[in-house]
Amino acid sequence: MGSELLSLVYKWYCKYDHIEDLIKEIKQGIKEEWEAETCLLDISKEGFKPIIQCASYSKDSLHCFERKGLKEDFEKAKGREYCSDILEKKKEERPVYRLICSLCDTNNKTPIAILNLTSRDKESLSSVKDNLQHHIALSLQIHRAIEKWNSLYEITNKLTTQVTNLSSLTNEILKTVASALEAEASSLFLICEEDSNYLELVGEYGYTKNEKGLKILIADGERTGLSAYVAKIREPLSLDSEGIRNHLCWSGGKFPPNHLPSKRCSSWLGIPLINTDKNLLGVIKAENKKDEPGFSKEDMAYLQVLGSHIAICLEMADKYKKEVAGKEKAYHYAISHSLKTPLHSFLEAIRQLKKVYSDIDKKCISQSSDQALKGLRDKYSQIFDIIDEDSYKFARVAKNAIYAAKVERKTYQISPQVLEVKEIENMIERVKRIFRTCLRKENIEIKENIKLSQRDRVYMDKEQIEDVLINLVANSVSAIKDRRPREKEKVASIKILVRNEKGKTYFSISDEGKGIEGDIFTSLPSHPESTGLGLYLTKEIIFAHKGEIFLSEPLEKGICIEFWLPKEEKI
Amino acid sequence: MKKTILVVEDQRNHSLLLKYALEDKGYDDIKTAADIETALKMLQDKKNPPSLVCLDIMLPKSPDDPTIDEEGGFRIAKEIKGVPFIFTSVYERKEEIERGISLGAKAFFVKPFDTEDVAVKTQEIIGK
Numbered sequence: 001m002g003s004e005l006l007s008l009v010y011k012w013y014c015k016y017d018h019i020e021d022l023i024k025e026i027k028q029g030i031k032e033e034w035e036a037e038t039c040l041l042d043i044s045k046e047g048f049k050p051i052i053q054c055a056s057y058s059k060d061s062l063h064c065f066e067r068k069g070l071k072e073d074f075e076k077a078k079g080r081e082y083c084s085d086i087l088e089k090k091k092e093e094r095p096v097y098r099l100i101c102s103l104c105d106t107n108n109k110t111p112i113a114i115l116n117l118t119s120r121d122k123e124s125l126s127s128v129k130d131n132l133q134h135h136i137a138l139s140l141q142i143h144r145a146i147e148k149w150n151s152l153y154e155i156t157n158k159l160t161t162q163v164t165n166l167s168s169l170t171n172e173i174l175k176t177v178a179s180a181l182e183a184e185a186s187s188l189f190l191i192c193e194e195d196s197n198y199l200e201l202v203g204e205y206g207y208t209k210n211e212k213g214l215k216i217l218i219a220d221g222e223r224t225g226l227s228a229y230v231a232k233i234r235e236p237l238s239l240d241s242e243g244i245r246n247h248l249c250w251s252g253g254k255f256p257p258n259h260l261p262s263k264r265c266s267s268w269l270g271i272p273l274i275n276t277d278k279n280l281l282g283v284i285k286a287e288n289k290k291d292e293p294g295f296s297k298e299d300m301a302y303l304q305v306l307g308s309h310i311a312i313c314l315e316m317a318d319k320y321k322k323e324v325a326g327k328e329k330a331y332h333y334a335i336s337h338s339l340k341t342p343l344h345s346f347l348e349a350i351r352q353l354k355k356v357y358s359d360i361d362k363k364c365i366s367q368s369s370d371q372a373l374k375g376l377r378d379k380y381s382q383i384f385d386i387i388d389e390d391s392y393k394f395a396r397v398a399k400n401a402i403y404a405a406k407v408e409r410k411t412y413q414i415s416p417q418v419l420e421v422k423e424i425e426n427m428i429e430r431v432k433r434i435f436r437t438c439l440r441k442e443n444i445e446i447k448e449n450i451k452l453s454q455r456d457r458v459y460m461d462k463e464q465i466e467d468v469l470i471n472l473v474a475n476s477v478s479a480i481k482d483r484r485p486r487e488k489e490k491v492a493s494i495k496i497l498v499r500n501e502k503g504k505t506y507f508s509i510s511d512e513g514k515g516i517e518g519d520i521f522t523s524l525p526s527h528p529e530s531t532g533l534g535l536y537l538t539k540e541i542i543f544a545h546k547g548e549i550f551l552s553e554p555l556e557k558g559i560c561i562e563f564w565l566p567k568e569e570k571i
Numbered sequence: 572m573k574k575t576i577l578v579v580e581d582q583r584n585h586s587l588l589l590k591y592a593l594e595d596k597g598y599d600d601i602k603t604a605a606d607i608e609t610a611l612k613m614l615q616d617k618k619n620p621p622s623l624v625c626l627d628i629m630l631p632k633s634p635d636d637p638t639i640d641e642e643g644g645f646r647i648a649k650e651i652k653g654v655p656f657i658f659t660s661v662y663e664r665k666e667e668i669e670r671g672i673s674l675g676a677k678a679f680f681v682k683p684f685d686t687e688d689v690a691v692k693t694q695e696i697i698g699k
Contacts, residue, residue, distance in 0.1 A: 345584050348685070
């Protein structure tokens, strides 16, 4: 029996890639051969969890030890290398034997699992006690290692699927590194695009609270921290608590406080990310190995292998981004050419046609006494109003679609410039002009109040902020229409207020509409005439200006949406 | 003196709208050319030189060769002597606009633009 079990254990060494298979095999092997109750308990940081259970054990394996009066043996096996005597227990006609032993890590002899075997075959328990205990422990250890390294395959596969989006790739990398190394925190630094002498923090996971975009100088003699040091020496570095405090990169130097590892940091592991051309891409680091004084050599080896793949993924992501940006440029050019240009000329044609018509009207129709001609004139004007209103609506939808395409593909940009107050006034005039037909029809007036002094300057992308105003006014018009579908005799107003406060320029647009519910800037509005993009894009445009947009205090009726734009140097 | 304006633009709709906008400002002699060859011929006509040239940049080579020369407008600009000119183009990159201005253009309008703005600029450059 002993030799059979030994061959079984050797089979475990070589055959199984996954711990589940190993467990199944132990379970079957022990159950079939030994016909008895068996339990293998994993000693984990959170407590004990059964990794295999056979026969009559309940889910709560710890409880089963207590129930059977084996607590003492169990406690011993938990703390050190231990093997109990073979205990005999009379049960039915044949005796039952029991053995409790610890399965220890072959390197440091600390128990990693407890084996609790019950069998009617005393000989097989003796063989476990004599030598198999260590084989089983080693097999368990090997399979845990195999399992961990095997997980790399899945991890790398998962990372590869994220290369189309750098920010989700970054998040996945950080999460993966922290969980694979059982670390409390992880951070990813990449070489700064504008200046390769700097590392830039692109993301963090866990307790660390550094600001994204934090830049750290990689240079000799500059005491800029452990990550910069790793980037400089291009070698992995693993430190325990004492190692961190005494590291030479701190010695004697002054360094910005936010480059220091946090006080909570008790162990540190960082590796340089180097691509296939041997260029440094950045540094990935993990902090605080859970329940251990430091990261092991195996952790470092693991992170290095993972790091090579991370470097490949980051390169792929970068390449993808550049390729997409190139294609996007062509795509947006195509859109602006094939949609925007003819649309603009269409609007121009209508404008000129109206002018021509009004000349004809002045010269011929208004002087004519032909009633039929006058009737036609009224019809003509009404049709023009429809074209006027709807063509601008159409233009707005098209423009929003172009913005949306850019925002979604993250190629959206603004081209801000300094504007004088006069230009803000003109902008609001243009907005009013766009809506004039609709405002007249709905009996709505726009009242503007520009509380800026002539010396004030506003920094913005003129075209895009004008689009923001158009979108907001369009929403207000819809809200007013919804509130009073039939009673248009009373004038409703939309107020546009512009003011300066603490160096910011505030725009507020308030209406007497039916109000809005929910998070209006993220969810898509439900108005039938809405493109569903207006407020979402408005928010993106304001964010691109590094400003903010929000719903101000509730009004008695209607809503007030406010946004502010910062001063020039802040954008 | 009668002021002639030459509009070099291959999109008929655009040249027509621009023509009408200019006519609206009182310029009644608007000539149009839709390709490089025709434009250069018109510029060589010494009898009736234009007061201003409105130049698109991407233009077909000739009436018989519709191949687009992506720098056609720049080429024409180099041949213009002593006549103010402005560019109207889909190019919106800074480098191209700067290149246009460095060739001596009085203004650069990125398409789509308001024809009214071009007409106002024309008034500023050559007067009514």
